[in-house]
Amino acid sequence: MSQVNHRFTLAARPVGMTKPTDFAYGEAPVREPAAGEILVKVRYISLDPAMRGWMNDYKSYIAPIGIGELFRAGAIGEVVASNDPAFAPGDHALGMLGVQEYATVAAKDATKILPIAPLPLFLSGLGMPGLTAYFGLLDVGRPQPGETVVVSGAAGAVGAQVGQIAKIKGCRAVGIAGGADKCAYLRELGFDAAIDYKAEDVAAALREHCPDGIHVFFDNVGGAILDAALARLALRARVVICGAISQYNATDRVTGPANYLSLLVNRASMTGMIVFDYAARYPQAIAEMAGWMSEGKLRSKEHIVRGLENFPSAFNMLFTGENHGKLILEV
Amino acid sequence: MSQVNHRFTLAARPVGMTKPTDFAYGEAPVREPAAGEILVKVRYISLDPAMRGWMNDYKSYIAPIGIGELFRAGAIGEVVASNDPAFAPGDHALGMLGVQEYATVAAKDATKILPIAPLPLFLSGLGMPGLTAYFGLLDVGRPQPGETVVVSGAAGAVGAQVGQIAKIKGCRAVGIAGGADKCAYLRELGFDAAIDYKAEDVAAALREHCPDGIHVFFDNVGGAILDAALARLALRARVVICGAISQYNATDRVTGPANYLSLLVNRASMTGMIVFDYAARYPQAIAEMAGWMSEGKLRSKEHIVRGLENFPSAFNMLFTGENHGKLILEV
Numbered sequence: 001m002s003q004v005n006h007r008f009t010l011a012a013r014p015v016g017m018t019k020p021t022d023f024a025y026g027e028a029p030v031r032e033p034a035a036g037e038i039l040v041k042v043r044y045i046s047l048d049p050a051m052r053g054w055m056n057d058y059k060s061y062i063a064p065i066g067i068g069e070l071f072r073a074g075a076i077g078e079v080v081a082s083n084d085p086a087f088a089p090g091d092h093a094l095g096m097l098g099v100q101e102y103a104t105v106a107a108k109d110a111t112k113i114l115p116i117a118p119l120p121l122f123l124s125g126l127g128m129p130g131l132t133a134y135f136g137l138l139d140v141g142r143p144q145p146g147e148t149v150v151v152s153g154a155a156g157a158v159g160a161q162v163g164q165i166a167k168i169k170g171c172r173a174v175g176i177a178g179g180a181d182k183c184a185y186l187r188e189l190g191f192d193a194a195i196d197y198k199a200e201d202v203a204a205a206l207r208e209h210c211p212d213g214i215h216v217f218f219d220n221v222g223g224a225i226l227d228a229a230l231a232r233l234a235l236r237a238r239v240v241i242c243g244a245i246s247q248y249n250a251t252d253r254v255t256g257p258a259n260y261l262s263l264l265v266n267r268a269s270m271t272g273m274i275v276f277d278y279a280a281r282y283p284q285a286i287a288e289m290a291g292w293m294s295e296g297k298l299r300s301k302e303h304i305v306r307g308l309e310n311f312p313s314a315f316n317m318l319f320t321g322e323n324h325g326k327l328i329l330e331v
Numbered sequence: 332m333s334q335v336n337h338r339f340t341l342a343a344r345p346v347g348m349t350k351p352t353d354f355a356y357g358e359a360p361v362r363e364p365a366a367g368e369i370l371v372k373v374r375y376i377s378l379d380p381a382m383r384g385w386m387n388d389y390k391s392y393i394a395p396i397g398i399g400e401l402f403r404a405g406a407i408g409e410v411v412a413s414n415d416p417a418f419a420p421g422d423h424a425l426g427m428l429g430v431q432e433y434a435t436v437a438a439k440d441a442t443k444i445l446p447i448a449p450l451p452l453f454l455s456g457l458g459m460p461g462l463t464a465y466f467g468l469l470d471v472g473r474p475q476p477g478e479t480v481v482v483s484g485a486a487g488a489v490g491a492q493v494g495q496i497a498k499i500k501g502c503r504a505v506g507i508a509g510g511a512d513k514c515a516y517l518r519e520l521g522f523d524a525a526i527d528y529k530a531e532d533v534a535a536a537l538r539e540h541c542p543d544g545i546h547v548f549f550d551n552v553g554g555a556i557l558d559a560a561l562a563r564l565a566l567r568a569r570v571v572i573c574g575a576i577s578q579y580n581a582t583d584r585v586t587g588p589a590n591y592l593s594l595l596v597n598r599a600s601m602t603g604m605i606v607f608d609y610a611a612r613y614p615q616a617i618a619e620m621a622g623w624m625s626e627g628k629l630r631s632k633e634h635i636v637r638g639l640e641n642f643p644s645a646f647n648m649l650f651t652g653e654n655h656g657k658l659i660l661e662v
Contacts, residue, residue, distance in 0.1 A: 061597075227587070241591070253589045254589045256586065259587070261553075261575055261603075270594060271598075272595035272597065
């Protein structure tokens with residue numbers, strides 16, 4: 001096969017917001033699958049805030065992307081050649097396929113997907129964001145019926161699922177998002193209240209909408225919003241640290257939560273979570289969430305940008321807040 | 332009874348470090364015990380960092396001390412008159428007796444102490460500091476044999492017990508304290524390593540002494556030391572927030588831990604604890620710790636300042652770090 005594979009590599013480590021010159025668009029030959037490998041034609045690529053962290057050269061739960069290396073990304077596509085009995089051409093494969101047209105990966109690192117739902121959904125409500133919401137809220141947050149669950153970045157792919165699952169579990173759901181449109185979307189999804197952090201005093205709004213305090217705070221944002229939520233914790237509250245999008249482009253130091261002593265006053269806990277730890281339980285969670293979707297209790301919204309070459313500008317939308325729904329790049 | 336009771340009241344809410352004028356030394360008549368009350372001649376008064384928080388006018392786990400009100404403090408003394416069947420003159424009573432010579436309190440708010448050990452010990456290793464160490468480490472920190480436990484404020488009343496109990500439980504114990512004397516004391520108590528934060532680079536020392544990372548960090552200090560410890564957490568580490576003595580005199584905002592995202596990377600948790608929540612289990616914990624003391628495995632050191640009138644200067648020693656051992660005021 002002498003086909004050309006278009007792909008993005010990391011050109012430079014960004015300082016603050018990414019620039020077009022931090023990414024390099026180039027060509028490489030498509031590599032035939034060796035024994036145990038498959039060749040996948042990439043169809044949809046997931047764009048996630050965590051990818052910004054991989055561009056930095058520091059220790060995290062996953063190694064940074066090297067300069068000149070393929071830009072790492074979760075994606076879904078169709079198998080076009082297989083050298084492993086687990087996959088046949090025409091199968092759908094999900095995995096860390098990268099920002100490229102053709103991925104040659106080990107079959108053991110890919111998951112076979114039965115396309116019972118539109119493919120983008122497996123990068124969204126039934127994919128990592130949905131699974132992150134599911135395990136972060138239910139396993140770490142442990143909400144009880146009647147409790148108040150607050151989520152930041154609530155109109156994002158993870159946040160929207162957190163609020164809806166909280167409602168399914170009999171909780172009061174309050175979302176924090178930026179802009180009237182996003183807040184209207186949250187109310188449409190069934191959130192009990194939506195706080196527009198661009199237009200409202202978040203601390204005052206939390207006092208209004210959480211009269212009994214916050215029992216579970218699911219944080220995707222960090223910074224001032226995390227502090228406002230900490231100041232409003234209920235006794236024995238659980239804070240789930242899922243991300244800190246307000247901090248990912250920080251050129252100075254990250255701003256720590258000045259109100260962390262609220263954990264002491266309220267005997268509360270703050271716990272980090274990473275969805276990969278729950279891999280063994282993905283199938284069960286996907287089945288349960290697909291059930292909720294078929295009952296109309298759980299909805300998922302995707303924002304699809306077309307064209308591999310638009311990756312750098314699409315990626316930046318995550319940090320400017322321009323996307324509405326899970327951001328996905330269609331190849 | 333027309334005796335005079337000397338006592339301290341709160342004169343002003345301090346800004347930063349306390350000043351002599353924040354405290355008022357005065358007289359009041361000794362009040363006869365009403366039905367259900369006891370009159371206690373106060374012998375030893377516990378001086379604790381948490382008392383600094385009670386001088387501020389903000390919501391905490393306990394109401395602030397009002398201006399002009401008796402200075403709240405835990406203390407132990409002898410019952411001199413009783414109007415309740417639970418106590419007889421000559422009994423020893425422990426409770427929130429306040430910074431004064433004579434306390435008239437409800438019998439139900441006092442604990443009868445059998446003086447099987449010197450009285451100051453019931454304000455120290457067998458009192459609130461010892462109980463805080465016991466429940467904070469064992470219930471919140473949940474150390475496993477072979478794990479590394481790091482404690483800040485390690486030469487303090489709580490910290491010294493944390494390290495010794497960690498050793499009893501088969502852990503590696505590393506203490507952080509200020510000054511060569513305090514560090515020598517930690518090594519004498521059996522800590523595996525002592526870090527002098529006044530003379531050493533704490534981050535570098537933690538790398539050296541915690542090659543496998545920190546499994547349990549018991550924090551009494553906050554600020555830069557909490558950040559250094561967060562940067563060195565092991566996977567699934569537990570951070571116990573017991574206090575933040577570096578922040579109690581903060582006139583600006585508290586400094587939040589900039590490295591809190593280490594909780595995310597390491598799937599770690601940070602949990603606040605307050606010893607009062609464990610009151611039902613005090614007797615069992617005291618019995619177990621007294622056993623360790625009689626076996627020579629657990630030692631407790633008291634720093635006793637004599638004279639009620641020395642309360643303001645003695646109290647400040649907590650924040651200048653001048654005390655060696657649990658600070659107690661002898662009336």
